[in-house]
Amino acid sequence: MTGVEIALIGFALMLIAIFLRVPIAVAMGITGFVGIWVMRGSAAAPLSQLKTLGFDTFSSYSLSIVPMFLLMGQFATKSGMSRALFQAAADWLGHRRGGIAMATVGACAGFGAICGSSLATASTMGQVALPEMRRAGYSDRLATGVLAAGGTLGILIPPSVILVIYAILAEQNIAKMFSAAIVPGILAALGYMITVRVMAGFDPAHVEYERAPISARLRSLVGIWPVIAIFALVMGGIAADWNWSKEGVQALFTPTEGAAVGMILTGLYGALRGDLTRAGFVDSLLEAASATAMIFLILLGAQLFNSFLAFTQAPQMLAQWIAANSVAPLAVLLAMLLFYLIFGCVMDSLSMILLTIPIFFPIIETLDFGLGAEGTAIWFGILALITVEVGLITPPVGLNLFIINGLSKDTAIGETYRGVLPFIATDILRVALILLVPSLALWLV
Numbered sequence: 001m002t003g004v005e006i007a008l009i010g011f012a013l014m015l016i017a018i019f020l021r022v023p024i025a026v027a028m029g030i031t032g033f034v035g036i037w038v039m040r041g042s043a044a045a046p047l048s049q050l051k052t053l054g055f056d057t058f059s060s061y062s063l064s065i066v067p068m069f070l071l072m073g074q075f076a077t078k079s080g081m082s083r084a085l086f087q088a089a090a091d092w093l094g095h096r097r098g099g100i101a102m103a104t105v106g107a108c109a110g111f112g113a114i115c116g117s118s119l120a121t122a123s124t125m126g127q128v129a130l131p132e133m134r135r136a137g138y139s140d141r142l143a144t145g146v147l148a149a150g151g152t153l154g155i156l157i158p159p160s161v162i163l164v165i166y167a168i169l170a171e172q173n174i175a176k177m178f179s180a181a182i183v184p185g186i187l188a189a190l191g192y193m194i195t196v197r198v199m200a201g202f203d204p205a206h207v208e209y210e211r212a213p214i215s216a217r218l219r220s221l222v223g224i225w226p227v228i229a230i231f232a233l234v235m236g237g238i239a240a241d242w243n244w245s246k247e248g249v250q251a252l253f254t255p256t257e258g259a260a261v262g263m264i265l266t267g268l269y270g271a272l273r274g275d276l277t278r279a280g281f282v283d284s285l286l287e288a289a290s291a292t293a294m295i296f297l298i299l300l301g302a303q304l305f306n307s308f309l310a311f312t313q314a315p316q317m318l319a320q321w322i323a324a325n326s327v328a329p330l331a332v333l334l335a336m337l338l339f340y341l342i343f344g345c346v347m348d349s350l351s352m353i354l355l356t357i358p359i360f361f362p363i364i365e366t367l368d369f370g371l372g373a374e375g376t377a378i379w380f381g382i383l384a385l386i387t388v389e390v391g392l393i394t395p396p397v398g399l400n401l402f403i404i405n406g407l408s409k410d411t412a413i414g415e416t417y418r419g420v421l422p423f424i425a426t427d428i429l430r431v432a433l434i435l436l437v438p439s440l441a442l443w444l445v
Helices: 003-019 024-040 044-058 061-078 081-093 099-115 118-135 140-151 161-170 174-201 214-223 225-239 255-273 278-312 314-324 329-343 349-366 372-391 399-407 413-436
Strands: 243-245 248-250
Touching: 003 024, 003 278, 003 314, 024 044, 024 278, 024 349, 044 278, 061 081, 061 099, 061 118, 061 161, 061 255, 061 278, 081 099, 081 118, 081 214, 081 225, 099 118, 099 140, 099 174, 099 225, 118 140, 118 399, 140 174, 140 399, 140 413, 161 174, 161 278, 161 349, 161 372, 174 225, 174 255, 174 372, 174 413, 214 225, 225 255, 255 278, 278 314, 278 349, 314 349, 329 349, 329 372, 329 413, 349 372, 372 413, 399 413
Parallel strands: none
Antiparallel strands: 243 248
C-alpha cells in the first residue's frame, strides 16, 4: 500500500474510535503509534519517538500561556464577574424589545473576553441569565437558544486558548491571531443581538425591564470597570504599540506575560470582592490543572499522529495533487469549512483544530488567495475557529446545546434545537462575509 492509502485507513480507524467514545487523545496516540510502526516496519520507531516527543512538545515556552489563561477563566467564573456584566447590560438594553436576551449576548461577550472558554461561558451565563429571562416570560426556545449561541463568544473573543494552539501549530504570531479575532467577535455579538431583536418580534409574550435611570446605568458601568480594565490591559499590552524606541515599536509585554498579568489581576479582583474564597481558589487551581492536563494529553496524541502523517507524506501529496489539477482555491477552502461544520457537531473545537491543521495547513499554504503567506494563515485560522464553533450549537449533538439544556431541565431538547437555528443562520452569514471580505479579519493585524 502507498503512504496515502495507509494514512486514509489510519484516519478512518481513528474517527471510528472517536465515534465509539474512545478519548480523542488515546485515539490519536494509538493511531499514530501503530501507523509509525507500519510505516517503519518496527515497533522500535514509535518507541524511539516517544522517548523525546513529550519533552519536545511541552518544553515550548509558548505553551505556558495555556494554564494561565485557563486559571484566569476559572478566577473570572468564581469572582462574580458574570453577574456584574449581566446587570450592566440589562440596565442599558433591558427596556428594549428582546432587551434581556440582548443583554445576555452582551454579557457573554464581556465574560468571554476574560474567560476564553465556550462551554464555561455558556454554563456560567446560563446560571445568571436563564432565571431572569424566565421571570420576564421569555419562551424556552428563545432563552436557551440565545444562551447556547452566546456561549460561543467565549472562544472567539480573545484571549482564546484555541487561537494560541492554532498559532503554535501554524507557526503564527499569537498577538496577531488575537488582533484578527476582535472584529469577527464584535460582528458575532452584533449579529446575535440583531437575531434576538427579530426573534423577539415573534415572541410577544415576554415583558422587558423598565428603563433604568441614567444614574443606575452609570453605577452598573462602574461595577464592571475591572473587567474592562483587565481586558484592555491584557489585549492592549499584547497587541498595541506602546514603546516607541530607536529599535522600533514594541508591545508592552508578550502574550505569555499578558496571560500572567490577566490571571493575577482577575484573582485579585475576586479576592478583594470576597467572592474568590480560599476553597474557590483551590478549586480554580484544580480545575485549571485538570483542563491543562487534558489539553496537553490531546496535544501529545496529536503530535504522535502528526508524525505518522509526516511519514506517509499524505498532506504534501494531497497538496501537490490539488496544484496539479488546478482545483480552485476557494473550492478547497469551502470543502475544509464544510468538514469543520459537520465534524464540529460531534467533536470539541480543540480536538478538531489539533486533528486537522497538520493535514489542512500544508494545503492552504500552497493556495493563492492574494493575501500573502501570513495573511492567508491568519485568515484561515479565524475562519476555521468560527466554523468549528458553529458546530458547538448545531443539532443534534452540539455540546453547548446539552450544557444549556442541562441547566433548563424542564425544556425539551427540541425547543433548544429550534431556538438556536436562527443563530446558526447568522453564523453562516458571518462566515460567508469574512470569506468574501478577508480584511474584516486582517484589518487590525
